Amino acid sequence: MSNPLLQLEDISKVYTIGETTIHALDHVNLSIEDGEYVAVTGHSGSGKSTLLQVSSFLDKPSSGSIFLHGKRIENFSESDLARLRNKEIGFVFQQFNLLPKTSALDNVALPLIYADIPVQERYRKAKETLELVGLGDRLKNTRAQLSGGQQQRVAIARALVNNPSIIFADEPTGNLDSKSSDEIIEMFDALHKKGKTMILVTHEQEIAHHAQRQIIMLDGKIISDTKKRKK
């Protein structure tokens, strides 16, 4: 059997705030296979955001091992992690996080700059990806000229453009109305059908149900991990 795409072994993350110590992740083991669609749910403070940060290499664990494609990465330097995020990870944030006063096209092309891709190819890819999310007619619009749903679609295009192994989404519909939410969730479903590996953090059960695998967290531990049977 081949290695899982992403594997966390005995991962702990401890924060010290003043005199209190918080175990945001408490000896977590998790393995994600290629093509999985995972929803992580839990109350606020359950550690679900920390899990996302550690497994997307934004933050280093206090202890434990992480493997990507079977390769151990917890000892990577900050620069190596940055390059790894660039190549392997796509991010979708609750706040969209588009650069202000910058066109949708430039926003989507941003990860490709850091991947050292030549300018023409950068814009060709960015344009293609924006067309994929249905914003082919909004290339030149800046953040202020886009609705919330459109901004999140630009962000999804940005997450997809460098063809990453995993897409992480942190409360992607948290700032959207229900209609835009539905559109975004439909888009995720479609990406899953195309074989993308997706990890979604949400507190909305309704959205979590779209995923094929549900993980529930409490006090830094995974208390439930269930897979839907394939239809």
Place this chain on the structure above:
Amino acid sequence: MNIENTTKIAVQAIFTNKSRSFLTMLGVVIGVCAVILLMAIGNGLQEYITRQFDALGANTITVIPGNIFNEGGGFGGEESQIAALTTNKLRFSDVRDIQRLDGIKDASPIMIGATSVSFQNVTKKRSVLGALPSYQHILNTKTKTGDFFTDADNDGAKRVVVLGSKLTTDLFNTADPIGKTVRVNGQAFRVRGVAEEKGSSFGGPSFDDYIYMPYTTYVDLFGDTKVTRIAVQATSKDEVPRVIDSIKKTLGKRLKTDDFTVIETTDILKVINQILSVLTLGLGSIAAISLVVGGIGIMNIMLVSVTERTREIGLRKALGATPNTILLQFLIESSMLSIIGGMIGVAIAVLFSLIINKFFPASVNFSSVALAFGVSAAIGIIFGVAPARRASQLSPIEALRYE
């Protein structure tokens, strides 16, 4: 991640905040401008004075009335100089005495007064200079057109003049002045020649505005026998110290040591140049302070900018920017601000020095431009390091969470 892309990002950031970038640059613009202009004025003054001394002729020694040096060796006060002029005891006989000395090529009295000169209906108030014909060689005064006055003119106290080039233009415009009659102090004089341009003389009116006439004519016209100064030319540079000594001895027989001063022009030039160099350096240093203030302005704005763009930095890091890339981005941004500011400053300074040059000698030299520009670029980098480091060390999670 290459430099070209990082530079593009930095330039975009500068253009996104146009007015703020401009105001930040202004500090450097003013600093660079001030350094270059002050140095230009200092250099211009120095070059100008050197030129003036060159115009005074080589191996020239000047005897002036009174003692302009005080006992300590410095220049005397205003009082002693005024006293020197009112109790001027130099006479034409002193010139004759000097002419007889060894090592002297020639000597001429210089009489200076003021008078009116008119041609047709144009009248001007000008300085008049009476001297022997040898003045022409001693003080290197060539004629542009016509001739200088001759010994025969001097012996006969002929009513002839040589006019300064600027005065000629004032009186005659483009007409040929040679042989024309002008009225000096109400009397008719024939224009013998026009002197070549010399530029203005330091302190006094321009040589180009002078009316030159033979010594005897001057005495005849004004009845003044006090010699304003005596110009002496030694046969060679090596003779100069010996000649100075013998002039002092000769004049000392008739006059007290306080009644005259012997000056070697190159000595004065050396002293003046020294003073000016120190002055230029001092002015430049004061101006350099404004450059440093400009640098602090850049640092301040960059720190604000880093705080303001914390989320952007977090996002860039999440998307794959390494700490070094972020460091470079902000470092390029701050150096661009100072380099562009420096370039604008150089341009404005050069422009201004051209304007100033119309009224006052100013000369921009390459080294001051290079210095000001180099310092401004260095300032951008030095003062950019702290903000850029702060940006590069931000944690991506905290930066993304920043409100």
